[in-house]
Amino acid sequence: MFEIRAMNYWLVKSDPESYSWEQMLKDKSTIWDGVRNYQARNYLSQMKKGDTILFYHSGKEKSIVGIISVIEESIPDPTSSDTSWLAVRVGKPEQLKNTVSFQTIKDNPKLKDMALLKQSRLSVMLLTKIEYDTILKLANAPTK
Numbered sequence: 853m854f855e856i857r858a859m860n861y862w863l864v865k866s867d868p869e870s871y872s873w874e875q876m877l878k879d880k881s882t883i884w885d886g887v888r889n890y891q892a893r894n895y896l897s898q899m900k901k902g903d904t905i906l907f908y909h910s911g912k913e914k915s916i917v918g919i920i921s922v923i924e925e926s927i928p929d930p931t932s933s934d935t936s937w938l939a940v941r942v943g944k945p946e947q948l949k950n951t952v953s954f955q956t957i958k959d960n961p962k963l964k965d966m967a968l969l970k971q972s973r974l975s976v977m978l979l980t981k982i983e984y985d986t987i988l989k990l991a992n993a994p995t996k
Contacts, residue, residue, distance in 0.1 A: 861984035862895065862905040863916070863968060864942075865975045873907055873917040873945075881923060881943025884976075885931045892976035896938045897926045905942060906979070906987060908968070914954035916987060919946040948991040962986045 864884060866872070876882065887893055899905075899922045907918040924941035931939075957963050963986055967977035979987075 860898070860900065860903045861979040861981060862899060862903060862922075863908055863977050863979055864905055864920075865908045865910045867911045868909045868913060869911065873909060876907065876918065876920065876945050877947070880945065881941060883927075883930065883939050884942050885929045885939035887929070887939070887975055888932075888937065889973075889975060891971075892974055893936075893938055895976045895978060896940055898978075899925060899940050901925055904984070906984070907945075913951075915951040916948070916957075916991065917951050918948055920944060950991050950993060952987050952990045956990060957987070960986060960990070 868874075871882070884896070887896060901922055901924065903922040905920045905922065906916045907920055908914075908916050920942045921944045922940055923943045926938040926940055928935045929937040929939040931937075954968070957966060958969060963969070963983055966979070966983050967974060971977065
Protein backbone atom coordinates (compact mmCIF):
# COMPACT_ATOMS: atom_id res chain seq x y z
CA MET A 853 0.00 0.00 0.00
CA PHE A 854 1.37 3.42 -0.93
CA GLU A 855 1.17 6.32 1.47
CA ILE A 856 0.40 9.64 -0.16
CA ARG A 857 1.94 12.56 1.66
CA ALA A 858 1.80 16.22 0.82
CA MET A 859 5.20 17.77 0.30
CA ASN A 860 6.22 20.47 2.74
CA TYR A 861 8.15 23.60 1.88
CA TRP A 862 10.81 25.04 4.14
CA LEU A 863 13.28 27.88 4.41
CA VAL A 864 16.69 27.52 6.05
CA LYS A 865 19.00 30.39 6.84
CA SER A 866 22.77 30.41 6.72
CA ASP A 867 25.29 33.16 7.20
CA PRO A 868 27.39 33.02 3.99
CA GLU A 869 30.57 33.34 6.08
CA SER A 870 29.62 30.07 7.84
CA TYR A 871 28.16 28.13 4.91
CA SER A 872 27.42 29.84 1.61
CA TRP A 873 25.28 28.96 -1.38
CA GLU A 874 28.47 28.77 -3.43
CA GLN A 875 29.77 26.10 -1.03
CA MET A 876 26.46 24.23 -1.31
CA LEU A 877 26.82 24.23 -5.10
CA LYS A 878 30.35 22.78 -4.78
CA ASP A 879 29.42 20.19 -2.13
CA LYS A 880 26.17 19.05 -3.83
CA SER A 881 24.96 17.85 -0.40
CA THR A 882 25.65 18.54 3.26
CA ILE A 883 24.38 17.79 6.72
CA TRP A 884 22.34 20.76 7.98
CA ASP A 885 23.58 20.80 11.55
CA GLY A 886 24.34 23.16 14.41
CA VAL A 887 20.72 24.25 14.95
CA ARG A 888 20.24 25.14 18.62
CA ASN A 889 16.69 26.49 18.73
CA TYR A 890 13.89 24.20 19.91
CA GLN A 891 11.31 25.32 17.35
CA ALA A 892 13.84 25.00 14.51
CA ARG A 893 14.82 21.55 15.82
CA ASN A 894 11.18 20.51 15.82
CA TYR A 895 10.90 21.64 12.20
CA LEU A 896 13.99 19.58 11.32
CA SER A 897 12.26 16.54 12.85
CA GLN A 898 9.24 17.11 10.56
CA MET A 899 11.25 17.29 7.33
CA LYS A 900 10.73 14.36 5.01
CA LYS A 901 12.80 13.07 2.14
CA GLY A 902 11.89 15.02 -1.00
CA ASP A 903 10.68 18.15 0.81
CA THR A 904 11.82 21.36 -0.86
CA ILE A 905 13.86 24.01 0.96
CA LEU A 906 14.64 27.59 0.06
CA PHE A 907 18.22 28.54 0.97
CA TYR A 908 18.44 32.01 2.53
CA HIS A 909 21.62 34.00 3.04
CA SER A 910 21.39 35.90 6.30
CA GLY A 911 23.82 38.60 7.39
CA LYS A 912 24.45 41.46 4.98
CA GLU A 913 22.94 39.81 1.88
CA LYS A 914 19.51 38.89 3.33
CA SER A 915 18.09 37.06 0.32
CA ILE A 916 16.85 33.70 -0.92
CA VAL A 917 19.57 32.40 -3.21
CA GLY A 918 18.67 28.82 -4.15
CA ILE A 919 16.65 25.65 -3.69
CA ILE A 920 17.71 22.40 -2.03
CA SER A 921 15.90 19.20 -1.05
CA VAL A 922 15.82 16.94 1.96
CA ILE A 923 17.75 13.80 0.99
CA GLU A 924 17.96 12.20 4.44
CA GLU A 925 15.48 12.70 7.26
CA SER A 926 16.39 13.70 10.80
CA ILE A 927 19.50 12.20 12.33
CA PRO A 928 21.29 13.06 15.57
CA ASP A 929 23.27 16.27 15.08
CA PRO A 930 26.94 15.24 14.74
CA THR A 931 28.05 18.60 16.19
CA SER A 932 26.39 17.89 19.57
CA SER A 933 26.81 15.22 22.22
CA ASP A 934 23.16 15.86 23.20
CA THR A 935 21.10 13.43 21.10
CA SER A 936 18.00 15.64 21.30
CA TRP A 937 19.53 18.00 18.69
CA LEU A 938 18.83 16.96 15.11
CA ALA A 939 20.19 17.48 11.63
CA VAL A 940 19.07 16.55 8.11
CA ARG A 941 21.04 15.86 4.96
CA VAL A 942 20.18 18.28 2.18
CA GLY A 943 21.28 18.41 -1.43
CA LYS A 944 20.33 18.66 -5.08
CA PRO A 945 21.01 22.41 -5.24
CA GLU A 946 19.16 24.38 -7.91
CA GLN A 947 20.15 27.92 -8.80
CA LEU A 948 17.40 30.54 -8.93
CA LYS A 949 17.29 32.85 -11.93
CA ASN A 950 17.19 35.82 -9.53
CA THR A 951 17.72 36.09 -5.80
CA VAL A 952 14.78 37.32 -3.72
CA SER A 953 15.74 39.95 -1.18
CA PHE A 954 14.32 40.36 2.30
CA GLN A 955 12.97 43.77 1.22
CA THR A 956 11.16 42.20 -1.76
CA ILE A 957 9.62 39.63 0.58
CA LYS A 958 8.64 42.34 3.06
CA ASP A 959 7.04 44.45 0.29
CA ASN A 960 4.92 41.59 -1.12
CA PRO A 961 1.40 41.41 0.40
CA LYS A 962 1.17 37.66 -0.31
CA LEU A 963 4.16 37.15 2.01
CA LYS A 964 3.02 39.38 4.90
CA ASP A 965 2.51 36.43 7.28
CA MET A 966 5.72 34.60 6.36
CA ALA A 967 7.68 33.34 9.37
CA LEU A 968 10.80 35.10 8.04
CA LEU A 969 9.08 38.42 8.79
CA LYS A 970 7.45 37.35 12.06
CA GLN A 971 10.27 35.30 13.61
CA SER A 972 13.41 36.76 12.09
CA ARG A 973 15.80 34.88 14.42
CA LEU A 974 14.44 31.44 13.47
CA SER A 975 16.90 29.53 11.24
CA VAL A 976 14.51 26.80 9.99
CA MET A 977 10.91 27.59 9.14
CA LEU A 978 7.88 26.11 7.42
CA LEU A 979 6.46 27.84 4.34
CA THR A 980 2.98 27.63 2.91
CA LYS A 981 2.57 26.53 -0.70
CA ILE A 982 1.40 30.07 -1.55
CA GLU A 983 4.54 31.58 0.03
CA TYR A 984 6.76 29.10 -1.81
CA ASP A 985 5.03 29.67 -5.17
CA THR A 986 5.14 33.46 -4.72
CA ILE A 987 8.87 33.39 -4.03
CA LEU A 988 9.50 31.20 -7.07
CA LYS A 989 7.57 33.65 -9.24
CA LEU A 990 9.67 36.50 -7.84
CA ALA A 991 12.88 34.53 -8.43
CA ASN A 992 12.03 33.87 -12.04
CA ALA A 993 10.80 37.36 -12.81
CA PRO A 994 12.90 39.24 -15.34
CA THR A 995 15.42 41.56 -13.77
CA LYS A 996 14.67 45.25 -14.20
